[in-house]
Amino acid sequence: MPSSITYPQLPLDGLLRRAAERDPDGCALRTGAGATTFAELDALADRFAACAARLAGGPGARIGVGNTLGREFPAAYYGAVRSGNTAVLVNPLIKEAGLLHVFTAAAVEVAFVPAATAELLAGLRDRLPALRAVVVLDQACAEPVGTLPDGLAATDLDADACIQFTTGTTGRPRGVRLTHRNLVANAAQTAAAHRLDRGSVTLNHLPLFHTMHLNSAVFAGAAQVLCADPDPLASLALAARTGATHYYGLPARLHRLAGQLAQAGPRTEGVPAGPALTAVLSGGTALAPATAGALAERLGVPVIQGYGMAELSPLSHCQSPDAAGGPAGSVGRAVPGTECRVVHLDERLPLGAYATGEVQVRGPQLMAGYLDPSEDSGIDAEGWLSTGDIGYLDADGELFLVDRIGDVFKYDNELVSPTAVESVLAEDPRVADCVVTAWPDPVHGAVTWAGIVLREPYAPRLLDTLDSIVDGANRRLARFERIRRVEVVDAVPRTPVGKPERRGLRQALQGRAAVEAAA
Known part of the structure; x- marks a missing residue:
């Protein structure tokens, strides 16, 4: 892999314009609805840009765009930027609380989202005073929307092009400002x-x-x-x-x-x-x-x-x-x-x-x-x-x-990685899934706690099975990593991309440990 790279000094939407100029008839997207060429996608982005400009009332607004798996998303994404505004990515899988946080934090004024998200937003409108218009993605360009206004200022490549929210595994999702150059x-x-x-x-x-x-x-x-x-x-x-x-x-x-x-x-x-x-x-x-x-x-x-x-x-x-x-x-x-x-x-x-x-x-x-x-x-x-x-x-x-960093913990002065312990547990054929985190300990600072989802045939002999699983894992773990607390759980809470949701689990265990210590 080369150690350095050169990249074009273009605004984000300029990538699509350049692709359309170089290969207008080339296939940009293929979906269940058919193929879309680069020229067609670029023209659709123009239509979204005109719609965004009209609804936002001027450049500098933040435009929410639902990143659905279809051609409307890239058209709306590049179109929002082309209109002189900033695209705010909106995960169409999140519910009311998540939408309220994203739209409030980013002060979204116009939204291009799927129908289900639009319905959720309808119930939140009284708490979103900045939101001026909500447009269902696949209906956004069903009718003529005019053309982009003349005289749009040249794009500052260090200006925000997109705001993307973190997954929120270590706290509330944070809006990340990404520039055209980024x-x-x-x-x-x-x-x-x-x-x-x-x-x-x-x-x-x-x-x-x-x-x-x-x-x-x-x-x-x-x-x-x-x-x-x-x-x-x-x-x-x-x-x-x-x-x-x-x-x-x-x-x-x-x-x-x-x-x-x-x-x-x-x-x-x-x-x-x-x-x-x-x-x-x-x-x-x-x-x-x-x-x-x-x-x-x-x-x-x-x-x-x-x-x-x-x-x-x-x-x-x-x-x-x-x-x-x-x-x-x-x-x-x-x-x-x-x-x-x-x-x-x-x-x-x-x-x-x-x-x-x-x-x-x-x-x-x-x-x-x-x-x-x-x-x-x-x-x-x-x-x-x-x-x-x-x-x-x-x-x-x-x-x-x-x-x-938020997941690792120290036993005495040694760093314990929950992921490393989980990988050892997961090799046991009796373990369907598992999650590891810290249990507060007054002597060592913390000890390893494991929650295990057992495969169905092993559930009847619960205690013997758990003891055997832990003994086998501990023989392969360093002294400071060894599992000192274990229990059966029905399921491991995970994020949409599969990461264990340890933050809430740690808080619950801290509360349980405090009650136990006070007893």
């Missing part, structure tokens, strides 16, 4: 890291449209296939029919796909996803190495992972899509133009290879800041972002993540 730079970085070009066909087997996949494909002039069918095998068949070169999926769906392929028996002839496939790319949370290995073996292509966050537009690291992929368990090297280091948790000094500390990143994709200026951006005077993730770099610059 997003265009990361589009170029992602295209280089994923080896995208005008001959690429990307299949997105995702529940929502992610701007990383959108911007990088448009930058490269690649075609995108949107698969709305949640069944992994159906998505694989679609990849074969459309000649997909890159397959994007979430870990939970890829895990299910690996199981489906294993049940289908040994591979007979050809690659199930088609001969054009060059890589399967996983994102959102960690994909188990065993799952990645099984998929790579069955599909005959590397299964690679990356790393990033909303604050990084979002990609900062990626494994190589070459045949070797990269060392198991890593999230790859820094993408072109990006620097990464690991610093001591307390002294904040850079550490050498294989030393564990907090991951810091800097590069042109680094956000302008948070929407709320009172929130600490985590960016120091030299431009390093403290990510809040614990990890280490090997001698080749491959990044290995250990856990989140």
Whole structure:
């Protein structure tokens, strides 16, 4: 992967305009409704831009856009920016409380959202005084909407183009301000890291449209296939029919796909996803190495992972899509133009290879800041972002993540990674799912607590089973990691991308520990 990169000095919507000028008849999107060329998508973005300009009443407004898996989202996303306004990403899966937070924090004035979200907003209008208009996405351009006003000022590339909210796993979701320069730079970085070009066909087997996949494909002039069918095998068949070169999926769906392929028996002839496939790319949370290995073996292509966050537009690291992929368990090297280091948790000094500390990143994709200026951006005077993730770099610059700072805890003076303990527990065939966090302890500071979801046949012999599982895991864990508290849980609460919801669990356990100590 090159260490540096050049990217065009264009506004975000200029990526689509450039693609339409270079290859007007090229396929930009393929959905169940058919194909859309770059020229058609660019023209549709113009119509959304005109609609946004008319409804907002002038430049500088914030336009909510629901990132649904269809052609309306990219048209509205680029159109909102083209109108001289800022696009605010709106997850159509969130409910009233989440919508109220996003629309209030961002002071959204106009919204292009799916019908279900529009219905929810109708019940919130009295609490959203800034909201002037709500338009259902697929009805936005059903009628003539006029043209863009003349005399729009040239776009400042350091102005906000998009506001994206964090997932909120460590607190309330925060609005991240991403500039035109941030997003265009990361589009170029992602295209280089994923080896995208005008001959690429990307299949997105995702529940929502992610701007990383959108911007990088448009930058490269690649075609995108949107698969709305949640069944992994159906998505694989679609990849074969459309000649997909890159397959994007979430870990939970890829895990299910690996199981489906294993049940289908040994591979007979050809690659199930088609001969054009060059890589399967996983994102959102960690994909188990065993799952990645099984998929790579069955599909005959590397299964690679990356790393990033909303604050990084979002990609900062990626494994190589070459045949070797990269060392198991890593999230790859820094993408072109990006620097990464690991610093001591307390002294904040850079550490050498294989030393564990907090991951810091800097590069042109680094956000302008948070929407709320009172929130600490985590960016120091030299431009390093403290990510809040614990990890280490090997001698080749491959990044290995250990856990989140908010999730790790100390037993005496030793750092315990819940994720590492979970990975050991998960190898026991009697464990269907598990979650690990800290139980407050007056002597050691904290001890390891584990919540385990048992597979059905083992539930009747509950106590014997739990003792046996814990004994087996503890023999493989360091003294300070060993499980001291365990209980059966019905399910592990997880975020939409599969990460355990540890924050609420920690709070509940702290309350229980306090009651126990007082008894």
